[in-house]
Amino acid sequence: MENKELLDLVTSRANSWLEGNYDADVKAEVKKLLDSSDKSELIESFYKDLEFGTGGLRGIMGVGSNRMNKYTVGAATQGLSNYLLKEFSALPQIKVVISYDCRNNSRKFAQIVADVFTANGIKVYLFENLRPTPEVSFAIRKLGCQSGVMLTASHNPKEYNGYKAYWADGAQVTPPHDANIITEVNKVTAADIKFNGNPSLVEKLGEDMDTQFIDAVRSVLLSPESVKRHGNIGIVYTPIHGTGGQLVPKALKAYGFTNIIHVPEQDVVSGDFPTVVSPNPEEPAAMAMAVQKGIETGAELVFATDPDADRFGAGVRDDNGDFILLNGNQTMIILIYYLVTRWRELGKLTGSEYTVRTIVTSELTQIISEKNGVEMFECFTGFKWVATVMRELEGKRKYIGGGEESYGFLAVDFIRDKDSVSAAALFAEIAAWCKDNGRTIYQMLQDIYVEYGFSKEKGISVVKKGITGAQEIQAMMDKFRHNPLKEIAGSKVITVKDYIPLESKDITTGTITKMDMPTTSNVLQYITEDRTKVSIRPSGTEPKIKFYIEIHGKLASRADFAKVDADADKKIEQICKDLGI
Ligand SMILES: O=P([O-])(O)O[C@H]1O[C@H](COP(=O)(O)O)[C@@H](O)[C@H](O)[C@H]1O
């Protein structure tokens, strides 16, 4: 779009906010944007509507159709209400769960969401205080609700907020509901939003639901004897100012862990995230205070969760006693290995069990799972796709666990989104079990590489903000799509997978095979002769293009680990050069 055309579009959209049914302070903000000589903020705020991405709506807070505010949150809820009223017209009472995280405005947005739902005659179970995302999923199933909303922008920077929308099975909405809801939302004008809530339709949720959640999580403990013997392991835990503090320590205690060490500065609930630049446990800086506390106290494990406590990050001690922060693939490898091993040892495997990973998560998890006789399914990025597999297999096969490289794991089937609470308890349990086996988690990971093959994964995100950033990301995707790399780190590319046409192309023969996926997605994958895999996709939650690198090799024994790992780093460096990142 030409600059003039774009400016006309945003000016007319902003003017409609000045004329429409909007609060006076909102109009004053819009006027400021219109009057400013620098039009960039006006353009960013109005050039499009906020879109449902990988994890619902997510955007910077502020006025405008492309921002998180009373009206975009209100319109989303009005559209969702309209859709629920149609879909469940036979029910005497539609019910939903609402929770929110520590972010600035999350509580306020939660109240707006509750008002709009109840104004539409929908019963709301509203958490009395901030609670983790997985508890929303849990409560929807427990209370037999039709939908739910979590106000959070997950691990995004503090300027952001967001809206995760759930369906009756406790999973975030997927097709056809997501598209149908968007159609309803797009029909809503500011005047249509019913903001005048009906408090008599609100029921508060709190400690009772927490107890049910913790009891359910407690029931999946697989090695109670090991925990009994080693319940005094020192575990540092930080919620990074978010919701995890409500449940993670309780879950660890319920498992039998007694030595939980807090990072008091980060237990402080705050949407300003005063002690970190970014509240994302994937970034080592977000875990620095916890690691420091671990060093000071001699703890063995360091855990962190993101603000809405669906992501789980862990640090373990290496052979020198130094803390190593595991990446999401390593955590997933450890969790999957433990689950399938323990299920097998306990005689719980009947042949119908399964696990799930996303297409950008290490294939080593698949090898481990399947060598233990447990089929692993592949799905798109977004935990809603893991939940989709669970929905399809509900009542037919038994879910053991599933997850993804971005610190997301779910080890239970009574929740349908990633859950850091059960993941943290499980991880601590693994540390106890390892002690009984005479090794550390770090050594166990190396043993896994020896037994199942060595792999190393690295995720690289390139940030490209705003409207121009989005165009640059698309141009990069176009380049990789139309001029695929022929060689990566000296190895021939033999397969290119494109998830828009859902085609896998064998480069040697030119044969194209259709891929079976429930929908399409803007993802490219290159696979080389030496099993290197590079996946490329634009993020659906942040202004980023993401590269996922995975390489495979051999590890003969623990003694060789340092060398094999260092060589892997060199290879990954070369791959980055080849990708131009
Ligand atoms: O951000 P969260 O923790 O809600 O998590 C959501 O977004 C992550 C990042 O997605 P993207 O790569 O599209 O940015 C996904 O990996 C995850 O499955 C999804 O549930």
Ligand SMILES: [Mg+2]
């Ligand atoms: Mg999160």
